[in-house]
Amino acid sequence: MEIKQRTRVARSWDALDRILTAIEEGREDKPDWIALQADCRLDKIEKPERRKLVARMHPCVLRGFKANNTKIKKKKKRLDYWRSIASEGFHDFTDFGWMKSYDSPFKRDYDYVGAYLEGGLEALDPYAVYASVLGTFEFGVEDFVATKLCRNVGTIVEPMAGTADFAYEGHFRFPDYQYIMADLDEAAKEKVLAQPWLPQTDKHYLAANILDESFWQQVKSLSTGESLSLIGKQSHHLFDAKQLYKLLDVATRNVDYFMLEVPQLVTVTEMGGTDDMSRPEMEDAGFDVELVEEPDGEPNPFTNLMHFHLEASDEDGERALFDYHDWTVWQQPILVTLARLLDLECLYYHSEQFEFVSVEEDTEDCDVEDNVCFMLFTRRDLSGILTGNDD
Numbered sequence: 001m002e003i004k005q006r007t008r009v010a011r012s013w014d015a016l017d018r019i020l021t022a023i024e025e026g027r028e029d030k031p032d033w034i035a036l037q038a039d040c041r042l043d044k045i046e047k048p049e050r051r052k053l054v055a056r057m058h059p060c061v062l063r064g065f066k067a068n069n070t071k072i073k074k075k076k077k078r079l080d081y082w083r084s085i086a087s088e089g090f091h092d093f094t095d096f097g098w099m100k101s102y103d104s105p106f107k108r109d110y111d112y113v114g115a116y117l118e119g120g121l122e123a124l125d126p127y128a129v130y131a132s133v134l135g136t137f138e139f140g141v142e143d144f145v146a147t148k149l150c151r152n153v154g155t156i157v158e159p160m161a162g163t164a165d166f167a168y169e170g171h172f173r174f175p176d177y178q179y180i181m182a183d184l185d186e187a188a189k190e191k192v193l194a195q196p197w198l199p200q201t202d203k204h205y206l207a208a209n210i211l212d213e214s215f216w217q218q219v220k221s222l223s224t225g226e227s228l229s230l231i232g233k234q235s236h237h238l239f240d241a242k243q244l245y246k247l248l249d250v251a252t253r254n255v256d257y258f259m260l261e262v263p264q265l266v267t268v269t270e271m272g273g274t275d276d277m278s279r280p281e282m283e284d285a286g287f288d289v290e291l292v293e294e295p296d297g298e299p300n301p302f303t304n305l306m307h308f309h310l311e312a313s314d315e316d317g318e319r320a321l322f323d324y325h326d327w328t329v330w331q332q333p334i335l336v337t338l339a340r341l342l343d344l345e346c347l348y349y350h351s352e353q354f355e356f357v358s359v360e361e362d363t364e365d366c367d368v369e370d371n372v373c374f375m376l377f378t379r380r381d382l383s384g385i386l387t388g389n390d391d
């Protein structure tokens with residue numbers, strides 16, 4: 001099911017003030033977005049005034065605001081503008097606009113560039129840089145649980161969670177669900193648990209190896225309602241064939257729906273070399289972020305194995321932020337083959353139909369050729385679920 005969003009448009013400062021006052025006084029519901037248009041230009045007002053206005057908008061919107069009417073040519077001014085908004089609780093890491101976590105009461109500081117300006121590459125927070133270029137923001141829990149298949153989900157599992165953006169963002173929309181995250185990286189766990197969470201949410205971040213069966217048994221015992229698990233950002237590519245086969249087997253025995261984010265269809269040989277991920281504020285601050293092939297990492301077209309790392313660099317040098325050694329690009333037909341060997345049902349999220357559909361039945365208009373896509377594996381008997389009525 002498509003999720004409808006409501007936008008209020010402000011074409012002047014007076015109009016914006018009227019909208020915000022009505023929301024503050026409880027006369028109007030918060031819209032998902034406020035769109036600033038025409039003379040309502042955040043780049044035309046002084047920094048203190050801009051910060052105040054952005055801070056005022058924060059509690060008045062569910063998702064964020066759009067300000068596509070700005071134009072700043074000079075680097076320094078543009079960076080100042082970006083930082084003044086990012087430090088007031090909105091990020092622009094997607095194409096949607098300036099976003100916050102859904103209806104979040106917490107004003108999070110998204111300005112990861114300030115640390116670099118103070119202390120160079122070594123001062124950069126690798127997790128914040130990762131989240132800005134690769135964080136899971138475009139599709140969220142709400143998209144998947146709005147489907148016929150996953151409407152009874154009550155537990156969200158995020159294995160290989162890292163910064164756990166999927167679970168963290170999801171909990172603002174569905175604070176009553178159970179959230180189970182896991183990673184080998186203790187520092188990532190500490191980072192995620194140090195973030196402000198809504199107090200009513202049940203959450204567990206386990207320092208665990210997700211290839212261990214005991215991890216999945218723990219997930220099952222902690223789950224309430226049906227469970228949906230997502231390994232985001234193609235992280236399952238860190239596993240070899242036997243590990244992935246075992247993971248598909250054991251995970252689907254312990255969660256209802258097991259999802260993998262998979263890349264668009266590209267030949268692996270096109271993936272090597274250097275992939276520039278730099279965002280405008282990075283370039284304005286004077287550094288770049290790239291996925292860089294390792295000296296021995298050239299993609300192998302038979303095994304699809306490659307080695308690379310995420311690197312930040314500036315004129316003084318470079319710093320490796322995260323390592324992607326032993327990365328095998330498991331393309332869709334291979335995943336379907338593994339699923340068949342295990343007698344799993346295999347579906348994918350169709351982003352035009354807003355539903356999970358079987359990989360065997362409906363591939364028209366799916367974005368698998370151009371975009372990442374979400375494949376779902378399950379042992380459940382799906383007869384009646386996908387075609388069932390909408391109540």
Ligand SMILES: C[S@@+](CC[C@H](N)C(=O)[O-])C[C@H]1O[C@@H](n2cnc3c(N)ncnc32)[C@H](O)[C@@H]1O
Nearest residue numbers: 136160161162183184185208209210232233235
């Ligand atoms: C690409 S990063 C995280 C991406 C995250 N899923 C996202 O969507 O942003 C991959 C993560 O997998 C974790 N990891 C690798 N092998 C693991 C394993 N066997 N068990 C648990 N976590 C693992 C790493 O520590 C790292 O944090």
